[in-house]
Amino acid sequence: MFFKSRGYAAARGRRQGAIGWMSAAFALLFTLGPAWAAAPAARAVPAPQRTVLVMGDSLSAAYGLSASQGWVALTAERIARTRPGWRVVNASISGETTAGGAARIDGELKRNKPAVVVIELGANDGLRGLPLAQSRANLDRMIRASKAAGAKVLLVGMRMPPNLGREYTETFAENYRALARQHGVALLPFLLEPIALDRSAFQDDNLHPVASAQPKIRDHVWKALEPLLR
Known part of the structure; x- marks a missing residue:
């Protein structure tokens, strides 16, 4: 029982860690996303006439x-x-x-x-x-x-x-x-x-x-x- 509880706690900790990492990643993407999405594609600069x-x-x-x-x-x-x-x-x-x-x-x-x-x-x-x-x-x-x-x-x-x-x-x-x-x-x-x-x-x-x-x-x-x- 002790082993089961310990494994459950470890698994739960890993899930919470993963959720926390994903939350941080989504937060970062939310912060940077609009600017990144709005950035125009690089355009070739025409040679001067x-x-x-x-x-x-x-x-x-x-x-x-x-x-x-x-x-x-x-x-x-x-x-x-x-x-x-x-x-x-x-x-x-x-x-x-x-x-x-x-x-x-x-x-x-x-x-x-x-x-x-x-x-x-x-x-x-x-x-x-x-x-x-x-x-x-x-x-x-x-x-x-x-x-x-x-x-x-x-x-x-x-x-x-x-x-x-x-x-x-x-x-x-x-x-x-x-x-x-x-x-x-x-x-x-x-x-x-x-x-x-x-x-x-x-x-x-x-x-x-x-x-x-x-x-x-x-x-x-x-x-x-x-x-x-x-």
């Missing part, structure tokens, strides 16, 4: 067209499909000169923090017969500022009609090549090369490409731009 900033004139601002028809918008669509994590900001302004671009570059770099800067300026300087040394200095300033901000640069060149004189037109084109060599940046010598000899590719002013010509310009620029996105 990288930006291509286009600084251009009317040729990049889709003059005479809807913005979506221009080569810059078409390039943005291609990048969205083929280069996740990239976006395009078009800061081009119709009538822009290299002086205007040089005045705006710091603000655009600060605002957009681009990884790549496409500089397509100079045509309006040439059409106005502005001093080529001045145009070159403005482009030089834009390239230096972009590189100092940590961006790669694609310099997009233009050519002038022969009526401005051989010396002017040749020096105009050479400025782009010289700046690209000096700064070690990518160069597309002539934006309109794929369509330059096709009169039907231009609007009535014979200066600005029509909508159907924009994909050709996009593909032309893409050859120089795509390596900078890798």
Whole structure:
């Protein structure tokens, strides 16, 4: 009898100990449970988006067209499909000169923090017969500022009609090549090369490409731009 009572007491003690442990565990779970249950599942943090900033004139601002028809918008669509994590900001302004671009570059770099800067300026300087040394200095300033901000640069060149004189037109084109060599940046010598000899590719002013010509310009620029996105 003594043995039975002793075993019963021991078993009862073990049950009470187990009940006490379970009670403590449930109390702890009750205390921590709501916070634990409310904690959201860990989410993958998306990689920061990288930006291509286009600084251009009317040729990049889709003059005479809807913005979506221009080569810059078409390039943005291609990048969205083929280069996740990239976006395009078009800061081009119709009538822009290299002086205007040089005045705006710091603000655009600060605002957009681009990884790549496409500089397509100079045509309006040439059409106005502005001093080529001045145009070159403005482009030089834009390239230096972009590189100092940590961006790669694609310099997009233009050519002038022969009526401005051989010396002017040749020096105009050479400025782009010289700046690209000096700064070690990518160069597309002539934006309109794929369509330059096709009169039907231009609007009535014979200066600005029509909508159907924009994909050709996009593909032309893409050859120089795509390596900078890798």
